[in-house]
Amino acid sequence: MLRAISTATAGLLAQQARVDAAAHNLANANTEGYKAQGVAFADLLYQQMGKEGIPARREGEATPPAGSGAYVAATPRDFSPGPLVQTGRPLDVAVSGPGMLRVSLPDGRYAYTRCGILAVDARGRLVTRQGYPLDPPVNLPLDFQSLTLNSNGLVTITTSNGQQEAGRIVLYSFANPSGLLALGENLFLPTEASGEAVADENSTLVQGFLEASNVDLAGEMGGLLEAQRAYQLNARVIRAADEMWEMANSLRR
Incomplete structure (x- = not known):
């Protein structure tokens, strides 16, 4: 009992x-x-x-x-994809494919996210809504007028002097994304189970959209x-x- x-x-x-x-x-x-x-x-x-005195297994x-x-x-x-929702906001980006955005945390570690709600901080950096800058960093002049994001991550801005390239958003993927460690705030940390992050050339970005929950x-x-x-x-x-x-x-x- x-x-x-x-x-x-x-x-x-x-x-x-x-x-x-x-x-x-x-x-x-x-x-x-x-x-x-x-x-x-x-x-x-x-x-x-x-x-x-009685064996656990008897003959026969x-x-x-x-x-x-x-x-x-x-x-x-x-990590199956969620539906894409159109927002029309130029700093909203959705990832099509297994790729993830990489951000730099205050303690120096790298974290990864599928949430593409971006903003420009006071230093002109593209950051997540929590204020974590993208890595590699994308720096924008504070007087830019508009921003265009290509599917390959290339960021083009328009200023009073015309159009210019401001950087490129790089996507990363993992051999086993299910092994990632959830950190909160839609962020994930790599582990031995997930493997190391590798640049993902196959995933693309969609400007003006966000990936909804799956x-x-x-x-x-x-x-x-x-x-x-x-x-x-x-x-x-x-x-x-x-x-x-x-x-x-x-x-x-």
């Missing part, structure tokens, strides 16, 4: 993680460039059962091992119901084990 309680408790914790992930995805259903988070489960340690007979529940093995991200609302609601039902069943196992324990403790000699 103790084993049933601990096993069902592990199931409760696993399903709680699934509900938490679904809640996080639903909360970011309208977050530009957000990538849905999944939950992958794995079974816990097995123990071969057998009484003292196998005693099934007793499992101890499930746990969250990974929380992978779904959260599947219908799928998330269905998964939420499944997790709730599994949580309920594990709770019933704990209640049943507790009732059996109560009956065992009430036995009279």
